[in-house]
Amino acid sequence: MAAGPGVTRLEHAFREEWGAVVATLARRFGDLQAAEDAAAEAFAAAAVTWPETGVPPNPGGWLTVTAWRKAIDAHRAAGRAAAVDPQLLSDITAAEEAEMPDLVGDDRLGLIFACCHPALALEVRIALTLRYVAGLTTKEIAAAFLVPEPTLAQRLVRAKRKIRESGIHFEVPAAARLTERLASVRTVVYLVFNEGFAATGGDELIRGELCEEAIWLARLLHTLLPADAETAGLLALLLLHHSRAAARTDSAGTPVPLAEQDRSRWDAALIAEGTSVLDEALARRSPGTYQLQAAIAALHAGAPSFDDTDWPQIALLYGSLARLDPSPVVAVNRSVAVGMADGPLAGLAVLEPVLASGALDGYSPLHAAHAALLEKAGYPERARGAWAKAAETSAVPALREELFRRHENP
Missing domain, CATH: 1.10.8 (Helicase, Ruva Protein; domain 3)
Incomplete structure (x- = not known):
């Protein structure tokens, strides 16, 4: 050859x-x-x-x-x-x-659980998984997460030493601990995707290579654990989110809001696959947060336009998600859906406790959601201030410029 x-x-x-x-x-x-x-x-x-x-x-x-x-x-x-x-x-x-x-599947699953062991810091779990499960180089991982390569290399060295000295086993946990440990694995995969889908730093709004690595990991996990509904829900969520990648920025790299995206550019194959995986997961009647998020993403993916989206159903799903995962980030997303379904004042009522708590004061999407709801409610001056706050707290230049534009031209 x-x-x-x-x-x-x-x-x-x-x-x-x-x-x-x-x-x-x-x-x-x-x-x-x-x-x-x-x-x-x-x-x-x-x-x-x-x-x-x-x-x-x-x-x-x-x-x-x-x-x-x-x-x-x-x-x-x-x-x-x-x-x-x-x-x-x-x-x-x-x-x-x-x-x-035929034990290679079990071996690989054991490696994933070892890399995502709760005794390791979260950023270390992510780095180990990308290095040893996905096969990325130290240089690639360091570049993706905007840290110097020597720093990342040292993290990996210390993590390998801790695995060895702590006696962390390269095996699938016993049934009694499987659910807890599997949740840690899913979190790692989701965070890898999220960093690609909405980068927290650097010049790029979207890092497609990270999204694709996370989808590859989610596929692998689903293949190894085909009966787990939440793992299927995670894969469905990533596929449905990634289906919009081509339409999320214009030719200049400027962010395009969901309401303005050209839906003909959405990836129909990824939508079909994500919807199919989600249907299989829901059929198991074991609901979880990833399945609920995937169901929300599926409603967006299936809507012919932004205005024709089933916002009341999305608001209900966010209500269910808030009960399972009562986090301020979920509340931010729920406020947008409630604002579309029941009016901006209803959305602002959902958002007010989050704003008052100050828990997400440095979280740009919170202020962007606040600004959009204020605009729709007829408070342009207050909206302008919220857009400015959203721009100031964004670490991505392209997004920050777009938010400043909205501040100047509400």
Whole structure:
């Protein structure tokens, strides 16, 4: 096989198999650093071998077996042969014959749970998941979250040390703890998407690559846990939100409000897939916050226009969401829906406790929602002040400019 196709298949294998290879070794050796080093050596070997011999029929199996051998060699070289389970040696031959056991899915799921362990800081969980499950480089993750690469690298080193020293296992938690731990995993995936969907800093309003990484992770999680309704709800939510990506900014990168978006540019395939996944989730009759948010997104996606949106139903869904997740951010979103369904004064009544509490004083969407409701209620001067506050608290230049424009021309 020519070098070109070999390299292409290697790149594809890296994207699809990296997490599985690392997961398999991490569970068997209990050391994420050793698993990463061995996986890197295996991919380096593939880069040399595959262009000459051709891509093997089972790339993932080849990479895992090669990494397995590299890891055992490293243990032997370090004088730690006794730490290696003797069964591993015979497992290599069995794995080659069977083209790897069917435990890779469990291994990968175990890696996800380890990376998202509650004992780790949230930003560390996100970085670990993107590095070891999704296969992003340290440089890519640092750039995405606007931190220096050495800082991000140090976070990963400390996190791997904590996993090892704390005895965090690379396995699926017992049933009694699964729900709690799974919620942490979903939160990580959602936050990755949210940073792409509405960037909190930098020059770009939307970071499509982060949205796509989060969707990839959500698909993987749904594949590994197909019976979990909330995991399906999360995937549906991300697909439905991302379906609007092309219409959310104009050619100059200026934000386009939902009311003004060209709905013909929305991705019909993503909408159809998201709606289908949501229907399957709702059929399980185990409602949760991601399913409710996905149901709201589905109503927006199915509406022929902004004015024809089923705002009363959306307001009801936000009421249900507020009971399950009584957070000030949910209250902000609910105020907009109530304002559309029952009038701006009703929306302002929902928003007033949030404004009075000061809990989200630095949250730009709160002030933008306040400004829009004040405009509709006939208070242009108060609206102008709220638009200014929204602009001042936005960290994204393109959005800040749009908010200042609204402040100057309400």
